[in-house]
Amino acid sequence: MKNKYSIFSLIKNAFSYHENWQRAWRDPEPKKEYDAIIIGGGGHGLATAFYLAKKHNMTNIAVVEKGWIGGGNTGRNTTIIRSNYLWDASAGLYDHALKIWEGLSQELNYNVMFSQRGVMNLAHNLQDVRDLKRRTHANRLNGIDAVWLNTEEVKKFCPIINTSPDIRYPVLGGTLQRRAGTARHDAVAWGYARGADAMGVDIIQNCEVKGIKRNEDSVEGIETTKGFIKTKKIGVVAAGHSSVIANMVDLKLPLESKPLQALVSEPVKPIIDTVVMSNAVHAYVSQSDKGELVIGAGTDAYVSYTQRGSHDVVEGTLKAILELYPIFSRMKMLRQWGGIVDICPDASPIISKTHIKGLYFNCGWGTGGFKATPGSGDLFAHTIANDEPHKLNANFNINRFVSGDLVDEHGAAAVAH
């Protein structure tokens, strides 16, 4: 059992100069065989392992990660959490996640700093107003908190927004989900890793999957840079590299992996207390607990695995930010980076079995996977353990691209990607 984290453990460890803290997770060598293996040690993969162990009693499992845990999109996103999606299926999925977020710090005994400071989506033209109002109604029918704000209410909720009618994209109103907000992304990966490890899950870093061994229609194990590991169940949670893994078993996925960039400013004292997103001008901004403005840019249109994008995209985003927040003109940007996002044609994820027995995919989260981390892990764990999807992810099966039963969330995405 892990030592519990609390103010008392901090005080106790202060006396030994913080040199005697227990390791948050072990660094084990892979065993010869596991009951299940998760490929990908990001937030979703670690959450999957955590819930497999916690809810389905599968503790003889491993998470294999090519780099270090949380080093991919988990550590590169803009940490926004919300559930105000248009369609019932999406609302069910994302609100399931939001409910877990609300108790996650206590569940993990790890402060993920989930901060419900609200997410506001702005409308800049008549079509935006209609779409967002429709979405507000749809959300409320699904039991998700959402309110429509007029321009004055927008200004009142976030006073630094330029609501002048004279700008190119004037603010005509917006929706607000108060339960939405942000969390500390690294803490999510580390909290799940620590929790999973405590229940016996092996987290194996610096271990790249080179091949998947299959016997006709079922999987037998994985070839890795640390040797062959036998298993009957493989859950792939490899985000931008999902197609690379799929190609190992000649499976084609409806995915394209594209660069998505984000940036933060130098830290300043509190200036914006909520998350504001705008689809039309493509800008969203929040302020981290450290004081940095956190800004998300758009995707580049081409496939790339380089984790870097073009300057045009960043420049376009900053221009939009300055139109909405002219006071930020003299703020200096501190860091800029890119991730590889795997995008589905309908902008909704895949949490699904495949036609190969024992092979499961959790991918296609595109630009908005972070918010779903706990829900995604929970539902994927359910799907792997029972070899059947949970009713909340039944719609997100891979077969929808054949049947045509798509969950088209392009319009409900917070910003157009």
Add this chain to the structure above:
Amino acid sequence: MSKNLRITNSKFIDQTSRISFKFDGKTLYGFKGDTLASALLANDIHLVGRSFKYHRPRGIMACGPEEPNAIVQVGSDASITEPNTRATEIELYEGLEASSQNCWPSVNFDIGAVNNFFSPLIPAAFYYKTFMWPANFWKLYEYFIRKSAGLGKSPTEPDKDIYDHRYLHCDVLVVGGGISGIIAAKIAAKNNFNTLLIDDKNILGGTTLFQENECFKINNSYSNEWLKKEIETLKSLKNLTIKTRTSLAAYHSYNYLLARENLTDHLDINEKKDKIRQRLWKIRAKKVIISTGAMERPLIFNNNDRPGIILSSSIKRYIDYYGVKCGQRISLFTNNDSAYEAAISLNNSGVIVNSVVDIRDKTNSLIVKQAENLGISISCDGVCLTLISKTNKILEFYLSNETLHRSKFKKIIKGESINLELPLKKGQNISGHICQGHVDYVSKVKKIKLIDKSYLMEFSANTKQKKSLIEKASILINGVSLTISKITKNGFEVWIIPHTYKLTNLSKLKMNSLVNIEVDILSKYVKKYFNEK
């Protein structure tokens, strides 16, 4: 102005045009050519801000874009104020207003500094481990966390300034206008390549601009004079564009680079009006030469972040370029030759160099010899102790493992006296570290004899150690300079006069007590001389 630390012979500072500026509300004066940092140092201001988390005092540590500590808020107007700006990069202009960040009510008396006291309780990532109980209190905890985070303050009114961007294509882009960049740009342009040379400073030349030392001559002239001529020839080259006050901001694939040119930030408040403030250059270059030189890496010792501890290369720039003394008495701690350049520059400008403490055993380079010839005190194999705290009666030092192994501090016991040589005068701020000189070896007391109020003591030394001992030569025992009266079979003898005995811890010595021995520096050279022959 408490003290004026300006010397009068700087070639780069126009001492005929005085500029007034405000720092933390106080009106101060500098000269045209100063940066905010050099002007503050000239006014003997070291403490300029507070650190992010523990609110530790922050001073000026460097002299350029590498500055990690002297980060200030510029401008008090809500539309043009700019947070987190390096004092070392702000050119002084008439009407400049700057203030310390992350401190309340003032940088000198900062309530937040209490965090430093609680630092054992708030180590890295402490917030992941706590603030979880009771669950609904997180909102409250977070309110205070957010309030204490952040350094400067965002502007609250729209920016009134104008900005611009432009495209530029070139065959060769040279980044950095120091000696190597200047030569690279010259060769490129002479070979008919369309060349762009950029430098972040307001003047080309890098550190060679003020390199006026015998040891660094080029073609028989001082390197600064040689470079001056090279810069003159640059100006006549046709294919060359030079942009100063232009810093590289990004290097994208396919040689696509972004650079920011500062156009008005150095102008007086009333001259800035209606002019473009900054221009973003979008450069596509066929070839890129990075000639940015190197930045000095700070040495690691406890509390090396405190105000008054400055990179030696920066001390040299402040004295040679800005004509500013970083202090009136300066100690240098180094692991390479560059600190001796600073020592020589300081010495030439009348600053007292307490000593250069060099962690290396010995050096033979010309620059070190030059420093020696000027009479600068040098301690090789030195130990740098950091003063941690000073209370009424106790000075607390930090000793590393290495220090413990090398010196007699390993065996020191509580209550034992040590000799302190303070590089400080009463009333001065303790602004840095106190350096114990080199320790050659540790000896034991073999004999103590009282003869007519004086003491005769014998100390142990083996055959090898004895080689550097000469009768009537000086020797340092626990830092006390004494004369060897006689070399004995197993060591040497010294006489200790009553005055010395009374004032130092030599009076506490008993049989077999351990002492630090530092042999006469001259004897070392003599020994080396004969060894080499």
Add this chain to the structure above:
Amino acid sequence: MFLINCPYCGERDQSEFSAGGEAHILRPKQPTELSDDQWAEYLFMRKNIKGVQFERWNHTHGCRKWFNMVRDTSNDKIHAVYKMGEKPPVK
């Protein structure tokens, strides 16, 4: 920021171009005769290669012509460009 050698105009900045996805996906001659699986394969499934990929680009803010590109998606190195209808110069 790529520097793209448009087969019609020469080297231009990436900002003048639009990416058009994977190249050489042939539109079925008789869509009505396809099974759902085949239609999904044509419409949605992509190789999404990490490595050398063949793709289409359009010189939107230039000649406005479509052309093909061979590019390594693992390092963004452009190996070749060629006109529509031409055979890929490298395999």
